[in-house]
Amino acid sequence: MGKSLLVVDEVLGLVSGKVLRFDDVRGYGFIAPDDGGEDVFMHANDLRDEKFLFTPGTTVEFDVVEGDRGLKATGVRVLERGPTRSAGPAGGADDEVMCDVLSPRELMQELTEALLEAAPTLTAAQIVQVRQRIAKLAHAHGWLES
Structure with a gap:
């Protein structure tokens, strides 16, 4: 045994x-x-x-x-407790919000996974188009690591 x-x-x-x-x-x-x-x-x-x-x-x-x-x-x-997000625009400039800052590669991986979960019928070309537009937006707002 x-x-x-x-x-x-x-x-x-x-x-x-x-x-x-x-x-x-x-x-x-x-x-x-x-x-x-x-x-x-x-x-x-x-x-x-x-x-x-x-x-x-x-x-x-x-x-x-x-x-x-x-x-x-x-x-x-x-x-x-950690910092919490304010309910809207009334939050002052002193409100510190902790969040993940992703590398461009990490953003693309997270985004691809989210798109496939939310809309599995998207084509590869559609996913690439959405990723490119969101990457531009993220760069413009400084949401990504350099």
Whole structure:
């Protein structure tokens, strides 16, 4: 009779950091530890607070485990809420909004994936046209890394 092998993640300790991004639809995101090092993966199943609280810039505390796919956060809890977007143009110039800044290549990858999910019947030529127009718009507004 064969033996089963149980793989247990190694707990590395309690850490604090800031949420870089969290996709509450897909249920995962990444945290930048305060002490530096590589970003830590977080999954919705490991959150102690409601998913909507995990916005970019939110300070969190979590245990880090070394798994077979890299560092993973467990028992993630909010310490301090991150900045929130203002409801409209009434927001002042002092409102700091944290967001991902993508490279042009990352934008094209994200955009292609979103277009294929939203409208799978688009042709390759249509996707290229939309991507080119959005890239011009993003460059004009400084939404991309240089």
